[in-house]
Amino acid sequence: MSLVKRPSPAAQWYLPGILAGMWFTLKKMIYNIFNQKKMVTLNYPEEKYEYSPRFKGNHVLTVKKDGSIRCTACMLCATNCPAQCIKITAAEHDDPTVEKYPIAYEIDVLRCVYCGFCEEACPVDAIRMGPEWQTAGLAGSKFTYDIQQLAYRPQLKGGVQSVLDDQERHKKGI
Amino acid sequence: MPKLKINGKDVEVPAGATIIQAYKASGQDICHYCWHPGLSVAGVCRLCMVQVEGIPKLQIACNTEAKDGMVVNNNSEMVKETVKWGLDFHLINHPLDCPICDQAGECGLQDQYMQFGAYDPEMAEQKVKKSKVVDLGPTVVLDSERCILCSRCTRFCDEVTKTSELGIFNRGDHSEIGIVEGKPLNNNYTLNTVDICPVGALTSKDFRFRQRVWYLKEADSICPGCSTGCNVKVHYNEEGLWRVKPRVNPDVNGHWMCDVGRNTYKYVNIKNRLLAGKVGRRDSWMEMSPNDATRTAGMRLKDVVDKHGPESVALVLTGQYTNEEYKDLLVYFVTGLKLKNIFHWVNNPEKLNDFDGLLFRGDRNPNTKGLEAALKLAGSKGRWEDLQAGLNGKKIKAVVVAGPEDQSVYPDMNEKVALFAQADNLVWFTACPSDALNGSGAETWQIPVKTHAEKAGTFTNFQGKEQKFPLATTIVPQALTLSEAAEVLAGKELNWALRPKSLGGAKNNYATTERGAL
Ligand code: SF4
Ligand code: SF4
Ligand code: SF4
Numbered sequence: 001m002s003l004v005k006r007p008s009p010a011a012q013w014y015l016p017g018i019l020a021g022m023w024f025t026l027k028k029m030i031y032n033i034f035n036q037k038k039m040v041t042l043n044y045p046e047e048k049y050e051y052s053p054r055f056k057g058n059h060v061l062t063v064k065k066d067g068s069i070r071c072t073a074c075m076l077c078a079t080n081c082p083a084q085c086i087k088i089t090a091a092e093h094d095d096p097t098v099e100k101y102p103i104a105y106e107i108d109v110l111r112c113v114y115c116g117f118c119e120e121a122c123p124v125d126a127i128r129m130g131p132e133w134q135t136a137g138l139a140g141s142k143f144t145y146d147i148q149q150l151a152y153r154p155q156l157k158g159g160v161q162s163v164l165d166d167q168e169r170h171k172k173g174i
Numbered sequence: 175m176p177k178l179k180i181n182g183k184d185v186e187v188p189a190g191a192t193i194i195q196a197y198k199a200s201g202q203d204i205c206h207y208c209w210h211p212g213l214s215v216a217g218v219c220r221l222c223m224v225q226v227e228g229i230p231k232l233q234i235a236c237n238t239e240a241k242d243g244m245v246v247n248n249n250s251e252m253v254k255e256t257v258k259w260g261l262d263f264h265l266i267n268h269p270l271d272c273p274i275c276d277q278a279g280e281c282g283l284q285d286q287y288m289q290f291g292a293y294d295p296e297m298a299e300q301k302v303k304k305s306k307v308v309d310l311g312p313t314v315v316l317d318s319e320r321c322i323l324c325s326r327c328t329r330f331c332d333e334v335t336k337t338s339e340l341g342i343f344n345r346g347d348h349s350e351i352g353i354v355e356g357k358p359l360n361n362n363y364t365l366n367t368v369d370i371c372p373v374g375a376l377t378s379k380d381f382r383f384r385q386r387v388w389y390l391k392e393a394d395s396i397c398p399g400c401s402t403g404c405n406v407k408v409h410y411n412e413e414g415l416w417r418v419k420p421r422v423n424p425d426v427n428g429h430w431m432c433d434v435g436r437n438t439y440k441y442v443n444i445k446n447r448l449l450a451g452k453v454g455r456r457d458s459w460m461e462m463s464p465n466d467a468t469r470t471a472g473m474r475l476k477d478v479v480d481k482h483g484p485e486s487v488a489l490v491l492t493g494q495y496t497n498e499e500y501k502d503l504l505v506y507f508v509t510g511l512k513l514k515n516i517f518h519w520v521n522n523p524e525k526l527n528d529f530d531g532l533l534f535r536g537d538r539n540p541n542t543k544g545l546e547a548a549l550k551l552a553g554s555k556g557r558w559e560d561l562q563a564g565l566n567g568k569k570i571k572a573v574v575v576a577g578p579e580d581q582s583v584y585p586d587m588n589e590k591v592a593l594f595a596q597a598d599n600l601v602w603f604t605a606c607p608s609d610a611l612n613g614s615g616a617e618t619w620q621i622p623v624k625t626h627a628e629k630a631g632t633f634t635n636f637q638g639k640e641q642k643f644p645l646a647t648t649i650v651p652q653a654l655t656l657s658e659a660a661e662v663l664a665g666k667e668l669n670w671a672l673r674p675k676s677l678g679g680a681k682n683n684y685a686t687t688e689r690g691a692l
């Protein structure tokens with residue numbers, strides 16, 4: 001069954017509606033010209049909006065004190081991710097106190113819905129959602145972020161340090 | 175036959191059975207670590223506490239014999255409290271590193287904590303630190319911190335393999351599982367200790383860190399490693415098979431399987447498989463779909479039979495296929511082509527009756543008995559000398575071989591390819607590629623076939639026991655089973671809509687690696 005909705009007779013008189021709309025726009029324009037401070041729009045990209053610190057932008061993999069990656073490759077983030085866009089390959093570390101670490105960690109940010117479930121799931125503060133959100137690229141493959149991009153991209157200036165340190169925790173007897 | 179009441183339910187158990195067995199028989203939950211149905215009773219974990227009417231103190235169910243008229247329960251407050259704090263004691267020094275523990279998801283501690291524990295920990299003391307990565311041998315790694323000292327693994331080595339490699343060293347909370355220097359845990363059954371370890375203390379080097387267990391599905395199967403035919407479960411996901419674990423069958427393998435059998439998943443995976451049919455000879459191969467390759471092979475066989483009679487074709491079978499496949503293939507060759515030259519290729523005749531006393535047998539084919547029965551039914555009395563003479567005398571113009579699925583157990587592969595290639599035409603059904611075949615001098619059809627995990631069927635083990643198994647997963651969807659191949663050889667069409675498809679699914683994040691330019 002298809003429903004055909006005919007325009008009501010009143011709607012056929014569209015010209016007054018359009019003129020009313022244009023009058024509103026004109027009013028706002030004149031108001032804004034004289035009250036530029038109160039304007040709600042931004043002149044992007046010259047001006048940028050300051051998001052709250054809780055903003056969920058591009059992912060950051062944190063690092064340990066020695067600069068190596070914090071992630072233990074537990075795959076809890078990948079398990080929790082509703083978009084299933086995290087792919088981790090785990091391996092055995094030479095150092096027995098580290099045991100398991102990721103040799104590959106990839107996030108397909110084009111499939112990511114920026115829900116932050118990965119950061120919620122991580123038991124060791126190894127993944128965080130950072131403040132960056134302006135990411136442009138020309139090829140789809142540019143949006144598969146690897147460890148290099150997630151942990152050591154230039155913007156991070158050598159990496160963000162995790163708040164959880166295994167050595168310190170072990171010293172405390174945990 | 176004592177009759178007793180378990181949590182208000184009447185159960186009858188065989189004389190001499192313990193209360194824990196009565197619990198298992200009645201299908202009721204009971205917390206336990208150290209008891210294992212395949213091992214002796216140790217009574218060390220103290221978690222299987224039950225209240226028996228008439229006995230003032232709690233008893234451990236695993237070491238108390240069930241007596242007629244007993245009234246037992248484990249749901250009273252007293253039992254629940256005891257089990258709860260018993261669990262807390264087990265976790266005092268446990269590192270709780272579930273995120274990097276391979277056992278997470280199938281761990282006794284996790285399960286029992288959720289079911290019987292669920293307390294807020296009250297231990298304020300520091301944990302005792304022990305070694306995290308202890309190499310016990312070629313197959314097993316120990317994490318001493320995770321061990322709860324249930325002694326299942328040491329009892330397994332003492333009682334089942336009788337090799338006693340493992341022992342408990344030191345005292346108190348410094349007790350650790352270990353090996354004596356110079357005597358690593360190295361026998362053909364080591365990985366069973368990984369299975370029975372209720373926590374993640376013992377892990378398999380082969381499986382360690384490769385998958386989280388919740389990404390794996392499981393299916394029943396039969397081990398194709400030898401003629402014992404242990405009942406197993408294969409664990410797989412979209413990427414293929416990852417491990418094999420034993421399934422309980424008291425008539426065949428009990429609770430165990432051998433380490434050789436655990437490796438049988440490897441050749442099933444796609445990177446080791448022949449994916450397309452290959453037709454040609456040494457240095458000049460043409461790839462085509464398995465279906466087309468089989469059809470052209472079928473036409474050639476018919477030509478040869480028409481020109482030179484049925485004596486000019488020989489069929490060689492190995493004991494690696496299912497009873498159903500033998501039947502279908504033989505129906506086509508015996509009634510369709512009127513073939514009499516049917517031979518059984520035995521890979522290691524001198525070791526055929528070897529047995530290690532536990533499970534593993536020298537006959538490395540899962541279905542030798544089934545093949546023998548099928549050959550008998552088909553009236554074949556093919557003797558190997560006849561085949562050799564026929565090939566040398568150029569009487570045999572075409573050889574059809576249902577080759578080994580697992581080529582590593584056929585050391586005479588090269589030799590046999592060279593022998594069969596004396597015929598002008600060679601049709602070879604194989605699951606995996608083989609260098610020997612690629613060097614064949616005859617005009618050869620290499621046709622990819624399914625492995626045991628990709629088809630349903632029956633294997634007859636050394637006892638003559640027919641064991642059915644279902645299709646687990648499909649790795650190479652285009653490969654044929656021998657039954658399908660028999661149909662295609664006869665010129666029939668397969669119903670492609672009905673054939674199993676390969677898994678594929680969302681868990682496979684292929685998009686992250688394969689997407690190109692937008
Ligand atoms: S933010 Fe959400 S969708 Fe994106 S990777 Fe994390 S869990 Fe997955
Ligand atoms: S980022 Fe965190 S949750 Fe994800 S694998 Fe690494 S440690 Fe586990
Ligand atoms: S290693 Fe595992 S099976 Fe052995 S005693 Fe420890 S917990 Fe038990």
Ligand code: SF4
Binds near residue numbers: 404433535
């Ligand atoms: S004993 Fe034979 S059937 Fe059993 S697991 Fe080992 S190879 Fe497989």
Ligand code: FES
Binds near residue numbers: 206218220221235236
């Ligand atoms: S199962 Fe009874 S004491 Fe461990």
